[in-house]
Amino acid sequence: MSFYTSLSGLKAAQTDLSVTSNNVANVGTIGFKKSNTEFGDIISSAPLQSSAMAGQGTRLRGIQQQFTQGGFESSDxxxxxxxxxxxxxxxxxxxxxxxxxxxxxxxxxxxxxxxxxxxxxxxxxxxxxxxxxxxxxxxxxxxxxxxxxxTTGSSKATQNLSMTVALPSDADLPADRAAYATSGYTFSRSDPESYNYSTATTVYDAAGAAVPATVYYTRTSAPTASDPNSNWQARLFVGDKEVSSDGNAAADPATPLTLTFDSSGALTAPTGAVDYAAVLPTGASSAIDLSFDYGSGTTQGLTAFSRKATSQDGYAAGQLDNISxxxxxxxxxxxxxxxxxxxxxxxxxxxxxxxxxxxxxxxxxxxxxxxxxxxxxxxxxxxxxxxxxxxxxQANVDVTEELVALISAQRNFSANAKAIETANNMTQTIVQLRA
Structure with a gap:
């Protein structure tokens, strides 16, 4: 019987060695959880069995994984x-x-x-x-x-456009220029003599296509003794189409927006956002319906023409930039x-x-x-x-602990092997006894 008792110990030590070796082998495996072997003793039980009964070896109760937290390794x-x-x-x-x-x-x-x-x-x-x-x-x-x-995200048509500009108070009137002295004043976006300044930005249709939006500023009146105000016409072109500021898409020609400044250079009209008529420029997938706001930052004074700020709420479909x-x-x-x-x-x-x-x-x-x-x-x-x-x-494996476990498993194996050798010697001695 001692042979089989020691043999169960050998198998147990071998299993313990295999589990420990597996832990060591996976020390570099991301998310690995180490295992422990659990053993139980074997007792032959019977109703009339004496309490002074020797055990019959060991058995593997199970291999239990340890789901403890592993350390963290930084990554980019x-x-x-x-x-x-x-x-x-x-x-x-x-x-x-x-x-x-x-x-x-x-x-x-x-x-x-x-x-x-x-x-x-x-x-x-x-x-x-x-x-x-x-x-x-x-x-x-x-x-x-x-x-x-x-997809690369959704697009959004521009609905709100805001712009603040600084207009010079000493700008001349195109109608007084020599080129128009005899023929009269007529605006043409292809003729720089018919307007004072221009500024351009970009708006988007519903499909995210970029469409240029250009505003042409023409001074139409200067202060007089009876009227201290100055007036400018702002003509908005979206793509190749001029947009009417009165909301009437059928207006022909389109109605420009009149900007009025008082003697101090403050903008007095319009006082808020202006709803322009919907416009469908060539190449756009759908009509663009704009609300244009010059805000309180638009002024007239002794300064050069400049665009202070521009913002609009449309955008094209964007490329995937980051995942977080x-x-x-x-x-x-x-x-x-x-x-x-x-x-x-x-x-x-x-x-x-x-x-x-x-x-x-x-x-x-x-x-x-x-x-x-x-x-x-x-x-x-x-x-x-x-x-x-x-x-x-990282794996929750402590290499030092596992190396100690390997030594322990090896010693257990050697001890059980020695027990088998001893039992064999005893059996051999008994067989060789002579009557």
Whole structure:
């Protein structure tokens, strides 16, 4: 019997050695969790058995993984993420009925379809959110694949245009110029003699196409003894079409906007935004409906003509510029036009008994009856850990501790081998006894 008792010890030591060796081998594996072997003694039990009974060896009760926190390693990639605290990332294998797996390995990449995947090609799962980044559903069935936008963001037609300019008080009247002394004053954007100054900016149609917007300023009256005000006409052209300031798209010719300044150079009219008529310039996909505001910053004085500021609220579709992951797991795409879009929040899962998870390799696990059903939520909610972007969780393996365990396993193996040798010598001695 002692042979089999010692043999069970040999097998136990060998298993312990294998588990410890596996821990050491994966010290560099991202998100790896070390394992410990648990053994129990074997006792032959019977109703009339004496309490002074020798054991019959040892048996492997199980190999338990230790889901303690590993250290963090800094990274320069925003899609390298780590969980500080409890939880697992949720991934799904490609295909309609792909296997759901759970991992602490936060090294994710983007495949050719722009899905965010782990090293095995499984797609990272996120919780759906609204435009403000608030989670709208927290069940496992509501999970969606994290995919970087195939489009480059949305475009927006310009609706509000504001401009502040400084107009010189000593500007002449084009009608008094020699070229128009006999023929009379007629405006033409191709004739610089028919206006004083011009300034250009860019507006956008609904499809995001850039359209030039040019304003031509013509002084129409100077202060007199009876009227201290100065008047300018501002003609707005969007693309190749002049826009009427009275809101009448059918006006022909278009009505220019009159800017009136008092004797101090302050703008007295218009006093607010002016709604121009809708215009469809050549090449635009849809009509552009503008509200133009010169504000209180537009003045007339003893200064050179200048444009102080221009702003408009339209923009073209932008190129994907950046992906960021917040501490709450919110994945946000930022575009070159300044627009941002919430793509979802990283889904985290916890289990009542994580030691019951089934290992799949590559620092991934699947749920079992022993682990219980996954409890999913966003980072920071109901005991879930927080997300750290630009970091990876290292294996929770202490090399020094594992080397000591290797020495211990080796000594246990040697001791059991020695016990077998001793039992063999005793048996051989008994066989060689002579009557």
């Amino acid at each position: 990639r925003s899609l390298d993420v780590a969980i500080s605290g409890q939880g697992f990332f949720v991934t799904k294998a490609p295909g309609g009925a792909g296997q759901i797996s759970y991992t602490r390995n936060g090294s994710f990449t983007v495949n050719k379809e722009r899905y965010v995947t782990d090293g095995a090609g499984a797609v990272l799962q996120v919780l759906p959110t609204d435009k403000q980044g608030t989670v709208t559903a927290t069940s496992l069935s509501s999970a969606k694949n994290l995919q970087l936008p195939l 992951v917040g501490s709450d797991g919110l994945v946000t795409a930022t575009f070159s036009n300044g627009e941002s879009q919430a793509l979802g929040k990283l889904m985290l899962a916890t289990f009542a008994n994580p030691e019951g998870l089934r290992q799949l390799g590559d620092a991934k696990w699947s749920a079992t009856g022993l682990s219980g059903e996954p409890i999913v939520n966003e980072a920071g909610a109901n005991g879930m850990g927080s997300i750290q972007s630009g970091a990876l969780e």
